[in-house]
Ligand SMILES: [Fe+2]
C-alpha cells in the first residue's frame with residue numbers, strides 16, 4: 440500500500456503552511472500538500488491519482504478565491520467519492536454545511552481557528568476510514584476474482600469450448616455497465632457485476648458432446664440445452680440465493696416479445712436483471728467463437744442488437760447500449776475487461792426514475 444496523500448487548501452499562506460507542517464509532524468507515512476485555491480487543488484488531486492497515488496483527505500477553507508470550499512468538495516466528490524472532505528470555516532453558515540454534507544458527503548466540519556489536536560484527530564479518523572474502505576474494496580475484488588475462477592471451473596468442467604473462456608467475465612462487465620448507464624443504484628450495479636457471470640452456471644449439467652457439437656442441434660438436443668436455466672437455479676438451491684441472481688439465471692433466455700424460454704413472459708414482466716443479461720449475453724455470444732458458427736465483428740453484433748430492440752430485447756436497454764456503444768466495444772477487445780468499467784464503482788451513476796421491479800412467480804416445479 441503506497442503512502443496516502445492529504446491535500447490542504449487555504450489562500451492564506453501562513454495558515455496553509457502551518458497546517459501542512461503540523462500534519463507532517465504528527466501523522467507518519469503520509470504525503471501532505473498545501474495549495475492556495477480550488478483549481479490548483481483539483482489539478483493536484485487529478486495528477487496524483489493519475490500517477491497511482493491515493494488522495495485520502497481533502498481539507499479546505501470555505502472562503503477561497505475562484506471557488507468556495509464547499510464547491511471544491513462537491514466537485515472532487517463527483518470524480519473521487521472515496522476522498523474524505525474536511526471543511527474549515529470561521530463562519531458557521533448552515534446552508535453551506537448542509538450542502539457539503541448532502542452533496543459532497545462531508546466527513547467533518549471544523550471551526551476556525553482550530554485547535555491542532557482537534558484537526559489531527561479528525562484527519563487520523565478520516566485516514567482510518569479511508570483505509571478501511573479501501574481494504575473492504577480490495578477484499579470485495581478478491582472475492583470477485585475467486586467467484587469468477589469458480590464459475591469458470593464449474594462451467595468448464597469438461598466443457599471447454601474456447602481457449603480463452605472469458606464469456607462469463609465479459610457478461611458481468613457488460614451487465615454492470617448497462618445498469619450503471621441506466622442510472623440504477625450502486626448496490627444493484629454491484630450485484631449485476633457479481634451475479635451476471637453466473638447466468639450459464641447450469642450448463643455444467645448439459646452433456647459435453649451437445650455443448651461442443653459442431654453442427655446445428657436437433658430439436659431434442661436444443662430442448663436439453665434449454666434446461667440449463669433451471670439446472671442453474673437447482674445448483675444454487677442449497678444456499679439462500681439473492682433473488683436477483685436467481686432471476687437472471689432463470690430468465691436470461693426470455694425475450695421481450697414473449698417468444699423466449701423458460702416461462703415465455705414478455706416485456707417488463709421479465710425481471711430487469713434478466714433483461715440486462717439477455718442483451719449482454721447475446722452481444723458476447725455473437726462475438727465469441729462457437730463450434731457451430733463464425734464470430735461476428737462488434738459492429739455487426741451491435742447492429743443485430745439494435746435490430747432486435749422491442750423483439751428480443753428491452754428497447755430502453757438497447758437505447759442505453761447504443762448511446763454508450765464505444766464503452767461496450769472497449770470491453771469486447773480488452774484483455775482486462777474489468778479495467779474498462781472502473782468508473783462504474785468509483786463515480787456515482789446519474790440516478791434514473793425509481794424502478795418498480797416486476798414480481799414474477801417462480802415456475803411451480805422450482
Ligand atoms: Fe444461457
Ligand SMILES: [Fe+2]
Nearest residue numbers: 606638639720
Ligand atoms: Fe452465456
